[in-house]
Amino acid sequence: MIEFNKVSIRRDGRVLFSEATFQIHPGQKVGLTGNNGTGKSTLFGVLSTQMGEQSGDELTLDAGSISIPSSWEVAHMAQEVAGSSQPAIDYVLSGDKEWYQLNQQLMTLESLSDNDIAHLHQRFDDIDGYRTPTRAAQVMAGLGFKTSQHQLPVTDFSGGWRMRLNLAKTLMSRADLLLLDEPTNHLDLDAILWLEEWIAKFDGTVLLISHDQTFLDATVGFILHIENQRLTLYSGNYSQFVRTRSERLAQQQQAYEKQQQTRAHLEDFVRRFRAKATKAKQAQSRLKQLERMADLSPVMADNPFTFKFYEPSHMSSPLISLKEASIGYGDLPVLTQVSLQITPDTRIGLLGMNGAGKSTLIKALVGELQPLSGSYKVSDTLHIGYFNQHQMDSLDPEATPLLMLRRLAGKTSDAELRSFLGSFDFRGDRIDTPSKLFSGGERARLTLALIVWQRPNVLILDEPTNHLDLQMRQALTMALQGFAGAVVLVSHDRELIANVCDELYLVHDGKLQEFEGDVADYGKWLSEQRKSDAKDEAEMVSTQDDQESSLIVKNTSTVISESIPQLTKEERRRLAAEQRQLTAPIRKRIEQAEKQLDKITTVLTQLEEKLADTGLYNEDRKDELLKLLDEQARLQQQEAHQEDLLLESMTELEQAEAGFSH
16 A cells, blocks of 8 residues: 655645645545646645656655555656657557567577577567457547558657556556546547546556546545645545535534634633732743644635626627538548527537547637538627637737737736736736746636637637646636636636536537437447447448458368258267367356356445444544445456456356357
8 A cells, every 4th residue: 555654745835735645545546636836736746656667756755755566566647748759659569568578589589598588478478469459449449549550650649648648558558556646638538438437447446636626526435625724535536525525524623613712712811910929920820822723724614716707798699590501621521411590598508529529610600611502690799709829829929918918918007917817816927927838727828818808799609627636626616607708618627517517418429419418428328339439340340351251262162162061960979079168267257257247246235224323424433434444346347357357257158159150
């Protein structure tokens, strides 16, 4: 397990956290949360350094100790990737270091003895090395890569897609501990849903940083929260953490107010009686009591973001109208027969798989892409607020937030501009800092601030929450709920879609159509679509194989049919016996997996009965509750593992029996 014992870390002269003490047990999946700048990435860096990972910034402890099993392998998702001519599939496969080394050795056997070669093959077989390329292809498919992209060099991919390659490479590792820093930042919704399933099935320990509340709820069973230079480990997913922390903060506020009353009483006594001989001793005693009193912090309003969208100055209906439009590039349409009206009441969330045409549709709505056919009309009062990655990247790198806002605001006073920027948490020196020094989150906030100031009546937002932390996402959600204009939204943040959008539209198969259902239903639709696509691909491969086979046997089918004698009853019995013998190990694995599943299910049922006891959630039984929850998480992981083994074995048996039948 990972154990922190009174750990203190200081960076750039500032204490990030001190006296941190907690334990993370094998197989636990933990979300690391806290405001920007509290030390989440530093904590990852410290763990990597403790495991012997080399990085440009060696991080050491100021106090305390960290214990991690020496046998553990750690995989830390890199935040950037250098350009490389290496094919994408090879880059991903290199994440499995042992497989990659063995494969390289097996490709150059000239200098090895027969004994060494035998050992290499045995180890390759032990790690199931023959299936590793298939596993890599499955990971890449889950993250949105097409088969045709596997052999493309890494340099051919954009920054966002290189980050996906980094994630795929990390997932391919044989790690005991996965450190994932914002893994969903460059993913679309279908890739995020796939990643949730992958993490749920992963047997090892996971520590991840994410600002996606729904993703955290689906993937972690614990929250490690950094606040006021303290690290606190909470049991439960993010939603449970929010409830637990709110209760704790309420208690803390009560304790703070009570302490302030006591402190005021003691200070008043000391002030009144310190100079009186008859009361001097008591006053001195009260003074020592004050010195011993540990300071409690008042509960401050957590969220530093308080902005809202202004009322649009002009409005009419419809604001944007697409009718029977074909949209695409050159003469090639991506979408056809698109009809969509944007009115002041429109609240649309656009759904669709990667590459389906969501960005193409948005470019048409904002007027960047004229329809190939059909009509595109806009109101004279249209004022679009358009957010996408390009807007963030096109910020004047030398200009400060105040200067950029001044360019839009004319004669507005500095005091009003500073107050407005403060609502986006640009305060103090950050108001006068050039944007080239800003983080991705700060650039995103500044872009949104400039849009808000211009009073748009239509907001078209393409992945606005990339780089935004949980607090800013919450503030954006509330601001959009109060916005008086139209909203068209593309986002992988399911909380944002659910709380802002009244209608969902699906971009699929070159068409735009209203989606009946909610975001959860879309997840089910995606799952079915993946299965359908996989089936179609398998059938296509099978058809190609059949065509190739038919060419080979076309002129010899008669000879073959005549040369194969009919089997006697004795020969059929012998073949059946051979089949049973060859498949016996597979059947044994199936039997063992079923037995293990029965045992685990029985114990889990008993655990759930214990957890149903409401008295278990009293404060005095907290340790017992945590122990039972840990045991439940461990058993659920074992259950998932056994289910995977059972499915693999049953598939292997079916394939073996099909081989015999042919």
